[in-house]
Amino acid sequence: MTVDVLYFAWVRERIGLPREQVETEAATVADLVTELTGREARYEAAFSDLSALRVAVDQQLTDFDAPLSGAREVAFFPPMTGG
Template identity: 80%
Template sequence: MIDVLYFAWVRERIGVPRERVETGAATVAGLVNELKARDERYAFAFGDLGSLRVAVDQELTDFDASLDGAREVAFFPPMTGG
């Protein structure tokens, strides 16, 4: 089991801020594919990965990052400063 957290518009599109997911995925991209197959809300939220950032165990990473030993994955839009 892995905790998956959604922030900002990702959370709004999926409808929950977090959930525990059982996954066989080896990478973040594999997890995203599993989530997209669940429901159209997930497919919509993950439709453009270029507009998303991901962190594994609170470390910013890429979608090809390994989930081996991971406890948490967070998805969020890019940060803007000002």
């Protein structure tokens, strides 16, 4: 399956891309992260501490164990703060 993967804030800075299309066999978001970190060191750096990241699948906040079946978009970003 092909998914659009979006990166925001420092995740984008570490990877060097705002978005990309990824061909994946991943069943869950965690599986996708494993595939991405196996690509290059910049992905490994971006995903080195998953507790510092949030994820959304098709614009719905979710956990890293969320299934990807039928997903069109996955976004990674740091936690947001308000004020």
